[in-house]
Amino acid sequence: MPHSKTTVALPSMTPGTGRGLVFHRFGRTGARPKVYLQAAIHANELPGAMALHHLLPMLVAADRGGRIRGEIVLAPVINPIGLAQLAGSTHLGRYDFLGRDNFNRNWPELSGAVAERVGARLGKSAVDNVALIRKAALAALGAMKLANELQALRVEALRRSMDADVVLDLHCDAQAVLHLFISRRDWPGPARVLAAELGARATLYNDPYPEALTFSGVNSALWARLAARFPAARVPQACLSATVEYRGQHDVSHVLGSADARNLYRFLVRRGVIAGRAGRLPPLRAQATPIGGMDVGYAPRTGILVYHAREGARVRKGEPVCEVIDPLDARGPRARVQVPARTDGILFSRRPDGRLAWPGMVAFRIAGAKLLAHRRGVSGLDD
Ligand SMILES: [Zn+2]
Incomplete structure (x- = not known):
């Protein structure tokens, strides 16, 4: 399936206005591994969007060359609500003007709904459990009643990320070095490779089931919570989900964006999503530390x-x-x-x-x- 770009309309909040989410898709639907990338859920954090701006043409070229093996879904800017929050020549993209919610909090945590749907059927086969859980999570999202634009945004993003093997949520800080927030369940393992590949100067691991309900947190916590709830069943950590903090808000340049895109691309090759040679893994710049x-x-x-x-x-x-x-x-x-x-x-x-x-x-x-x-x-x- 060739590269596609689709726009998903969000419900209109005021007469005459309407916004949409843009997703790019590469590879065959259902191919593995599946990777989901999004940037700027905190809408005034654009270094991640800059990395994706440089990554997109690389993916288009890989697609034309027949090198996409898995599936990649990518949202260059996932938060059009926050992108529009201009006030007095200042862009305020962290909190929703309407409900004052931090855009990266209170994402729906699906382990309860999944447990209700398929908990009794989870058994000794990790492969079967992963398939059951992913299907149930998507069904739970499909059954949600959406009251407004922000809820629709969250559910549309999760509908594309919840069955992925890798989820990367690209953020930045005010002034910072590149750092990651990950789940303890992924360290060292797959998160160590990610940290080395992206050149993280700090990596912080959270409790496997954090209370903050961030986007990357709920994608990861689904597996940790179900594993804890059903200890007799084999529930693996089927998704490496991480928050990538691409330095500071003003660290937007072609030099940084293209270097970050190359690192992301190499990570996708190393994970087998794109065919090619990833070469030697760069040395890890910092050991992970606890939150x-x-x-x-x-x-x-x-x-x-x-x-x-x-x-x-x-x-x-x-x-x-x-x-x-x-x-x-x-x-x-x-x-x-x-x-x-x-x-x-x-x-x-x-x-x-x-x-x-x-x-x-x-x-x-x-x-x-x-x-x-x-x-x-x-x-x-x-x-
Ligand atoms: Zn952020």
Whole structure:
């Protein structure tokens, strides 16, 4: 089946307006392995869309050359709702204006619906279980009543990802080095290959069933939750699902986009989705660390935010990472409050867009190997 491009209409929310989702498809429907890629669910995060802009013509050429072995479904920008959220010459694409929902939270988690449909039929054959579970997940999505445009967007994306062997959700941070969020069940295994191939400078593994219900989280958690719920049945981790954070919001260039596309392409070759030679796997740049070892630096008060370290820097526990300055205080250096690192690790992200801090604002995040007492009980990716 040749390359196709389709537009799926979303329900109109106001008279005279309507949006659609664009999907590209390569390879025969049902061919394996199946890979699903999407970018910019947080609509103001475009480095991933830039990588896909460079990947698409490579896939078209592979298709023309008869080299697509599996199936690839790709959404260059998955969130037209967020793309349209312009306010006062500023693009705000992280939260839905209508319901204030973070676009990458509260995705439908299907393990309950799947368990109801086929739980009793899961047995010792992993292959049969995978087929049953995928079919039931798609049926559960088909049975959902969709109240609005955002729900339709989520279900249309999941209808294309839920039966995939690999799901990559492309994001970015404010200022960051390339990093991944993965499920613990995939490390080292397939996620290690992904991290090496893409050149990840930090990889954070989450609990296999996170509470945050991100897009990549629900694609992955389906398998982990069913495996936990039916311990006598053989339920493998049939989907490698990862959130790929392509550096910072302003890291959009042809140099980065084409390099990222080449790395993605090589990963697809290595996974057998495209015929060819992947060559030697690049060395892993950073071992994965637990999400419970991720230190999050919060601004203690409002003021001017100044950093002492750049993203990607290795920092030590106790070292000041940034400071918040009270601009109304005349005491010079004494008007500054330091925010120290609380672990040794890689400062992989500096968070805010601007340089105004407010109490409780996330200022930075550090990937550390040691589980941190102050992070206990904290779940979610904060991506
Ligand atoms: Zn994001």
